[in-house]
Amino acid sequence: MTKPKLDDEAFKAELAGLIPHLRAFARSLSGNATAADDLAQEAMLKAWKARESYQQGTNLKAWTFTILRNLFYSEKRRSWRRQQLDPEVAEATLVANDDPSSAMDLLALRTGLTVLPEDQREALILVGAGGLSYEETAEICGCAVGTIKSRVSRARKALAEIIENSQGGFSGDGKLRASEAFDDIMKQADELSSGSTADARN
Amino acid sequence: MEHQSSGSGDDDRSRKLRQKRIGDQLRRLYDEVTEEAVPVEFLNLLEQADKSKNQK
Numbered sequence: 001m002t003k004p005k006l007d008d009e010a011f012k013a014e015l016a017g018l019i020p021h022l023r024a025f026a027r028s029l030s031g032n033a034t035a036a037d038d039l040a041q042e043a044m045l046k047a048w049k050a051r052e053s054y055q056q057g058t059n060l061k062a063w064t065f066t067i068l069r070n071l072f073y074s075e076k077r078r079s080w081r082r083q084q085l086d087p088e089v090a091e092a093t094l095v096a097n098d099d100p101s102s103a104m105d106l107l108a109l110r111t112g113l114t115v116l117p118e119d120q121r122e123a124l125i126l127v128g129a130g131g132l133s134y135e136e137t138a139e140i141c142g143c144a145v146g147t148i149k150s151r152v153s154r155a156r157k158a159l160a161e162i163i164e165n166s167q168g169g170f171s172g173d174g175k176l177r178a179s180e181a182f183d184d185i186m187k188q189a190d191e192l193s194s195g196s197t198a199d200a201r202n
Numbered sequence: 203m204e205h206q207s208s209g210s211g212d213d214d215r216s217r218k219l220r221q222k223r224i225g226d227q228l229r230r231l232y233d234e235v236t237e238e239a240v241p242v243e244f245l246n247l248l249e250q251a252d253k254s255k256n257q258k
Contacts, residue, residue, distance in 0.1 A: 012252055019244050024235035041247055048251050102227075109227045128225055129232035160220050 011051045014060055019044060021130065025065055028125040029072050031114060043068035062136040069122070069140055105163055108185050112162035115189040120155035123148050128156075162189050 022043055026036035047054075047064045054063055113121055119141070126137040127148070134152075138145045166185045 008252065008255075012248060016245060016248060019240045020236035020238070023238070023240070024232045027235050028232065037241065037243075041244060044244060045247060045251055048248060105223065106227050106230065109224065109231065113231075124228070125232065128228045156221055156224060159224050160217070163224065164220070 008051065011054070012048070015044060015047055015051075015064070018061055018064055021061060022064060022068055025068060025125065025130060026072070028113070028129075029069070029118075029122060039068065039072060043071050046071065059136060061130075062132060062140055065126070065130070065132070066140045104166065104181065107182065108163040108166040109159060111166075111182070111185045111189050112159045115162070116155055116158060120151045120158070123151035124155035124159075127152050 019040070022040040023037060026040040026043070027033060030036040030039055043064060047067050050067070054060065113125075116124070122141065123137055126132045126140060127134060132140070134145050134148050138148045141148065162185070165188045166181075
């Protein structure tokens, strides 16, 4: 049985087309732009080296995401494992946005993402933003479809709570400084995540 | 439409609305990155890898 293989030129073109997605997925895992690009580059090169084992007709995006994810988790001491939200990024999010309430949401979302358990965060990003199906995401993460569904739903719930709580502090006072807002969201997110470890058992 | 008893329906709607907003913002965060220009380094590395293959 010989499955057709993409020739190198076609593979290279498709892989190059996926670079923006590799970068976006890496950024969501690592949180740090420079480290994320290192990760995305290594994943791209690994995918290129492994091109013989890619089966044409299957989803190349899911295949490269699997490689990237394995790389991320296998090298724990690499810089890309650092998961933090830089207060300067937070400040920039707020300043660059012309709609303050939407900027607040976006900041709360960024912050919320950093405190979600890793497995929930990646499932939510892949399904909610990366355009992958539950089935593809399950394959990438090496677990059952039902597990992905429950991770996504728990992640959505937790984020909704974080965002809702963060809004309490801002309504009616547009003068709150961005750094205070950031501290406030961070604090609330911490409280929530320490509570949510308990229900992450099931 | 009776408003007295529609409390849970409103909750439901506002929950859905919030979730939609989170979904939109999530995609925005992701697309912020996919819409960036790809650093030339990526394509250079890929070309290099392709060329070095032929030298083996």
